[in-house]
């Protein structure tokens with residue numbers, strides 16, 4: 001689980017402080033840069049699983065942040081970028097098309 005790897009003795013882990021969703025260690029909007037690195041390392045072989053995990057957390061963050069401040073919470077696209085967009089893989093191989101590779 002993410003919290004085990006993110007925790008270090010004597011320091012709070014780079015985990016979200018609810019309901020503000022700031023990092024417990026550095027106060028940055030969670031997931032902070034360090035949290036992203038730790039998450040990427042932990043889910044190295046399962047980036048889809050990481051996306052599912054982060055989507056669930058984004059939902060919880062939206063619920064908390066809109067409840068906390070209904071008129072000034074981050075807009076959904078901002079939260080999407082913060083929670084999910086950074087985890088997209090950069091290399092998407094194009095889908096293969098049999099009819100395109102056939103006749104040259």
Ligand SMILES: [Zn+2]
Pocket residue numbers: 014015023024025026027028032033034035
């Ligand atoms: Zn942090």
